[in-house]
Amino acid sequence: MTEIILKNIFKSYDKTEVIHGVDLKVESGKFLVLVGPSGCGKSTLLRIIAGLERITSGEILIEGKEVSNIPASERGLAMVFQSYALYPHMSVFKNMAFSLENLKVDKKTIQEKVNSAAKLLQIEEYLQRKPKALSGGQRQRVAIGRAIVRDPKAFLFDEPLSNLDAELRVTMRKELSALHEKIGGTMIYVTHDQVEAMTLADQIVVLNEGYVAQTGAPLDLYNNPKDTFVAGFIGSPKMNFMNIKSIKKGNEIILNSECFSIKWQEDIEADQDYTLGVRPEYIYICEKQDSDFEVTVDYSEQLGSETYFYCNTVGISQLIVHQTGQYKVSKGDKLFLRLDRSSMHLFGTNGKSIKKNKT
Numbered sequence: 001m002t003e004i005i006l007k008n009i010f011k012s013y014d015k016t017e018v019i020h021g022v023d024l025k026v027e028s029g030k031f032l033v034l035v036g037p038s039g040c041g042k043s044t045l046l047r048i049i050a051g052l053e054r055i056t057s058g059e060i061l062i063e064g065k066e067v068s069n070i071p072a073s074e075r076g077l078a079m080v081f082q083s084y085a086l087y088p089h090m091s092v093f094k095n096m097a098f099s100l101e102n103l104k105v106d107k108k109t110i111q112e113k114v115n116s117a118a119k120l121l122q123i124e125e126y127l128q129r130k131p132k133a134l135s136g137g138q139r140q141r142v143a144i145g146r147a148i149v150r151d152p153k154a155f156l157f158d159e160p161l162s163n164l165d166a167e168l169r170v171t172m173r174k175e176l177s178a179l180h181e182k183i184g185g186t187m188i189y190v191t192h193d194q195v196e197a198m199t200l201a202d203q204i205v206v207l208n209e210g211y212v213a214q215t216g217a218p219l220d221l222y223n224n225p226k227d228t229f230v231a232g233f234i235g236s237p238k239m240n241f242m243n244i245k246s247i248k249k250g251n252e253i254i255l256n257s258e259c260f261s262i263k264w265q266e267d268i269e270a271d272q273d274y275t276l277g278v279r280p281e282y283i284y285i286c287e288k289q290d291s292d293f294e295v296t297v298d299y300s301e302q303l304g305s306e307t308y309f310y311c312n313t314v315g316i317s318q319l320i321v322h323q324t325g326q327y328k329v330s331k332g333d334k335l336f337l338r339l340d341r342s343s344m345h346l347f348g349t350n351g352k353s354i355k356k357n358k359t
């Protein structure tokens with residue numbers, strides 16, 4: 001079982017610093033997912049752990065041992081990339097056996113390890129084929145198999161499913177989750193995909209421009225984002241943000257926007273500017289008398305089981321509403337909306353979360 005710890009990691013390419021003091025801890029056997037916008041440093045961090053990039057400063061501990069100066073081949077980790085990087089001229093068996101042959105492992109052990117990994121990944125019948133005779137999903141399984149046979153201390157995945165079609169991604173996602181349960185190894189997984197992050201992770205680390213924005217369990221990040229960056233990044237489609245001002249009315253605090261006034265239950269300062277955040281799934285279509293405000297529909301996306309409305313109103317150029325079920329709505333139609341009181345987030349002008357509404 002392998003614990004991986006990064007302490008105050010800095011990384012520069014020439015004079016440009018791209019990782020600015022990252023601390024991170026992956027507990028043994030846990031599945032950690034790294035997410036963040038393109039260019040925020042996810043792959044760099046993974047390559048640093050693998051030993052494929054040198055750090056500028058900081059410490060990398062694997063099983064408590066500092067490995068910053070230990071080459072990739074001696075760290076005992078296995079990395080699986082988006083492009084499968086299989087050897088085209090070798091059979092599937094050979095692709096999986098190759099690293100063990102290099103380590104001079106005996107033939108019988110290699111046979112056993114490859115066969116057992118192939119069985120786990122359900123690719124036994126393809127062992128004699130060349131990679132080009134496999135589908136994308138099958139190739140990615142071979143790449144994962146190649147990692148498994150080495151009994152690595154931990155698995156590092158860099159967007160391994162992003163080349164696969166939607167259906168195959170779902171299948172492979174479930175298989176990866178099952179694989180993690182079966183072999184119980186420490187896994188660090190980079191992805192752009194919200195669903196992969198939410199479903200696979202024990203812990204998600206959100207990176208923003210080379211900094212850790214927030215770390216936590218998936219639902220913890222969804223329910224309690226620290227700031228507008230994490231709030232806007234976790235969840236799809238993203239959280240709606242609205243500019244509001246707090247007004248004191250008797251003993252109550254009212255949040256005022258150009259188009260609505262809502263009571264706020266927490267004790268906050270009056271006469272301040274705030275950003276109110278409400279996720280698309282916590283805005284409901286209702287009758288006028290129950291509504292907070294009225295919007296005009298710009299367009300809607302009908303997915304059959306659910307519908308997304310893109311709307312505008314006074315002071316809000318785009319508000320996204322997510323409803324389950326089907327709605328007959330056209331561009332220009334008016335809708336009355338109510339914001340779910342228990343799921344409203346309030347952020348200060350610095351973007352930091354103030355508090356969630358109580359009721």
Ligand SMILES: Nc1ncnc2c1ncn2[C@@H]1O[C@H](COP(=O)(O)OP(=O)(O)OP(=O)(O)O)[C@@H](O)[C@H]1O
Nearest residue numbers: 013014018036037038039040041042043044045192
């Ligand atoms: N070899 C390199 N030389 C110089 N700059 C680099 C190098 N590799 C990465 N970078 C820069 O470091 C930053 C982080 O890159 P990285 O590949 O880690 O991003 P990422 O989060 O994996 O992005 P994506 O989601 O697009 O894969 C980027 O600004 C990138 O341009």
Ligand SMILES: [Mg+2]
Nearest residue numbers: 042043044158
């Ligand atoms: Mg990357």
